[in-house]
Amino acid sequence: MKPKGYLPAEPERLDATFAALADPTRRAILARLASGPASVMELAEPFAMSQPAISKHLKVLERAGMVSRGRDAQRRPCRLEARPLELARDWLEEYRQFWEGRFKKLDALLDEMKAQAKAKVSQGRRRGKP
Amino acid sequence: MKPKGYLPAEPERLDATFAALADPTRRAILARLASGPASVMELAEPFAMSQPAISKHLKVLERAGMVSRGRDAQRRPCRLEARPLELARDWLEEYRQFWEGRFKKLDALLDEMKAQAKAKVSQGRRRGKP
């Protein structure tokens, strides 16, 4: 059995985090929680969706470690846990050099060279060279 | 009908991007493409998976605008498009202040105050005060 405070290892955690972020309702919930903890009712209010649906979304976020919950009378206040967001951001940051454009130029250059080489071959063919 | 060079608008694009990133196979494909364009066969090689499965993954990445494809004889070389990664990273960056810890302290403080207030009430109750 999984230990109580179970949190998934690196790749599974990224799976869960990115999957959680793929839903607009859940992203909106995270945005709301960024301005402070909130109860399930409070979180559900802006959405045209049943309470169980919101509870399901919260469970997804909780299993990804992005939300933790406390106790306040009948309420189960949710709070944002930022660590998974940070890890996701770190993962994306690895591609920074890419969108900074340093690679695009190299790619373009390689493509051009390839195209020229091919053009030469075709030219050779047309001239009857083997 | 959607125009030819269709790319989804802001929220749908984030949906597609994060959903694409949620699969480890697709993340591995992106990592491979970060070191340069590759054909479908080349991309499929490391995986214990059929070629159509890889083609499906590529279509997901393509629909998210994260991969574009060229033509080289029978091959359809894939290249990484970094823009969606950049947008995803930008979205995450909004939560930076959170993992930097500036909010956690406030949250903790608020919780502590609430707990103390509650403790006082209970104490009052035990002493028989209404």
Added chain:
DNA sequence: TCATATAATAACCTTTTGGTTATGAAACCA
């Protein structure tokens, strides 16, 4: 003690996802 508020769970349904095999199409090459 009992009605109420908050939230979770169960059971169900539909759509999407991630995989398979089989087949088809396009371009190369001998």
Added chain:
DNA sequence: TGGTTTCATAACCAAAAGGTTATTATATGA
């Protein structure tokens, strides 16, 4: 020309996702 390579598409399947309504559990508070 005709076989080979590369890739896409179709048809199918099981499991997961995202929603619903109905029900249950827990704690409050009068």
